Amino acid sequence: MPVQVEKMEECDRKTLQKIIVSRTQFFILEKLLNDAYGIRRPKSSEYELRKQVIQDLNDIAKDLYGNSASCPVVEEFGSFLMDLFTIESDLDLSINFRSSSYVFPRDEEIKTLQKFENKLRSLQNEGYVQKVKLIKRARVPIIKFVHTATNVRCDISVENRIGISKSLIIRLITSIDERFHKLCVLMKVWAKAHNINSPRDRTLNSFTIVLLVAFHLQTRDPPILPPFSDILKDGEDPASVNNSVRNFQNYGSRNAETLAGLFVSFLIKLASVEKLWPKGLCASPYLGHWIHKTWDTNIATMSVEDFLDRAQNVAGRVGKQEVKKIYYGIHYTIENISRFMNFKTEEFELNGSLFGIDxxxxxxxxxxxxxxxxxxxxxxxxxxxxxxxxxxxxxxxxxxxxxxxxxxxxxxxxxxxxxxxxxxxxxxxxxxxxxxxxxxxxxxxxxxxxxxxxxxxxxxxxxxxxxxxxxxxxxxxxxxxxxxxxxxxxx
Incomplete structure (x- = not known):
């Protein structure tokens, strides 16, 4: 596997050199990507709208449980807590009880969600929320609904403290280098535009995209991000991670790659390993390099190791047919960028093929x-x-x-x-x-x-x-x- 990876990386470099042949077009692509990022960054009002949703749900919790020690707190995680959301992103929420030592069995999770579901359905009749749906049979039971006043789509689970921890860690790590934040947002928007960012449809979930981006920056030469194992060596709690992250500020300053270069090289890297996933190739953000790994299901369609629980493959639900759709989008995008670099496609056309209508x-x-x-x-x-x-x-x-x-x-x-x-x-x-x-x-x-x-x-x-x-x-x-x-x- 190491020999194959070395050949792959050499192929990556040659492919990138072939694509980026025009300095002028490359500068235009850089501006296009930075503009796309700037357009999709939420305004301060959009942060406030989501905070209002969280406050409304905490008011519901107090109504259901009373303002007592047994009352749970509704907290955000996922893209909003990581500050990697766009205005169309779902708001991931967790109902957390104050005693974190108590392990909730599945039936207790469902009972808790049913309480909230009943209240939300009564509010739906009054027009405050829409499309309330309890999904009991999911791996993690959730309630899905839309908050009418803000039009924010919400997913509520119970005691998802690990999701909160992961989100806080990613948020802290994004402060090491702004290119990490920008590339995460752009790749999520790109994946949505190509209909390959839906765990329900067995394509890429957003957390997998974020970890793949982090891994790409870890494996640049010189690296832009350190291995997560170095960041987490003094502990995984937010205070320890925050102190650790301070020591890695400007870690990637020796790497002068632009957003455009990283965007293109990321797609090329994914394309080059298409045939290696079935052979046990796995991206390990924890170690910061490729490894060979099999899982309980033997060989996965794609393998991206969870940095807090290395026994988990965050890309494990990607389907065998769906991975073909993912790679169609990757190859289609590389081809369009190549055409743009060779003056065969105009800027607005490339923007549309990357991110859909602006x-x-x-x-x-x-x-x-x-x-x-x-x-x-x-x-x-x-x-x-x-x-x-x-x-x-x-x-x-x-x-x-x-x-x-x-x-x-x-x-x-x-x-x-x-x-x-x-x-x-x-x-x-x-x-x-x-x-x-x-x-x-x-x-x-x-x-x-x-x-x-x-x-x-x-x-x-x-x-x-x-x-x-x-x-x-x-x-x-x-x-x-x-x-x-x-x-x-x-x-």
Whole structure:
């Protein structure tokens, strides 16, 4: 295994050199990533909204248990406690009783959650919360609900003190080097945009992404982060970790790699080990290097060692079929970055392929995340009636804004669009398209568009637009689009 890893690392370096061939494009990518990070950093008001949710749940606890020593405290963990959340992140919460020495059996956890569920359902009838659901059969029983006033999605478990400890440790470690914080946020947003950040769907959970990012920074030359074993050598409690972290400030100062370089090299590293996971390769943030490891289930699809409980594989629930989807996203992204570096893809196209639609900078300020699904595509079931919205101004001579009359489910495209023969003739049409979900034509100013599950005819792949730009089939199964659609697609 060490020989294979050495060959892999040498391959990583050569691949990175081949991709980053243009200094100008590399600087643009650096700016794109920093802008994407800045846009997605929560405002102070968004911190306050989540604190309000936590306060409301503690008020519920007092209502259920009385203001006494037996009353539990609802505490945050996960992305909010790590300060790695975005506005669409779930809020992970734990109901903790004051006696930490008592080990809660599973049936007691469920009884506690049922108490909260009953109260939340009564509040749901009054409109204070929505979508209350108790999931008893999960590995960790939880209540899921949406806090109506803030639109924050919440997951509540019981006595998840280990989750709180891990989150606090990660939060402290992010202070060692800002590149760790930035890369974690960007990789989580990238994974969500590619539909590979869902433990429920057996893809990557957020904690796995964070540990993989940390591992990547530990294994750079020179390293940017130390092994977690060095940080935890004096204890795992927050006070000890805090003191330890102070000794590692500016640890990675000898490494001058930029955010763009780290983003690309991280994807290349993951791509290069695709065939080695089944051979027992495991990333160990605790040791700060690759190891060979098998688990209770023998060989895992992906292996990332938990730094507090090394017997646990935090990526253990990634499925055999789902890992193919993960690696499709990785290879697809590397290819798009390579095309951008070779001046074959424009900046806004790359941004879309990395992170989906930038909804916060969308030309229609009333749009919120509710109008988009996690692919960054517009959801025809959400938002207001679009039938009277103005058209966007196109980049290449699209008509001036006029009223849209096609109704909900509209696709906007301000680029060159190919009319499919099955929908009224073929040929290139310049302008924007406004196609409804019934596969209707876009009207006088637009090109025809397909229904949700239709695909481009085979003879159109690959093809070029009038400017010599290659169209690409969108990788996700719920729709097909060309790479120049920038304003939104039907979900």
């Amino acid at each position: 909804y916060m900078n969308h030309p229609y300020p009333n749009l919120t995340m509710n109008n988009f699904n996690l692919n960054g595509v517009m959801d025809r079931r959400a938002g207001p009636n679009w039938s009277t919205w103005p058209l966007p101004t196109g980049h290449w001579g699209a008509p001036q804004p006029q009223a849209v009359t096609a109704g909900p489910g509209i696709l906007w495209a301000d680029q060159w669009v190919y009319d499919q023969p099955m929908m009224g003739g073929s040929g290139w049409t310049q302008g924007w398209a406004g196609g409804a979900s019934t596969s209707s034509s876009g009207g006088a100013y637009g090109a025809a568009f397909m229904d949700d599950h239709l695909s481009w005819p085979q003879e159109m792949q690959p093809t070029m637009d009038p400017f010599g730009r290659r169209f690409q089939q969108h990788p996700y199964g719920n729709c097909t689009m060309i790479s120049h659609f920038t304003e939104g697609v039907i979900a």
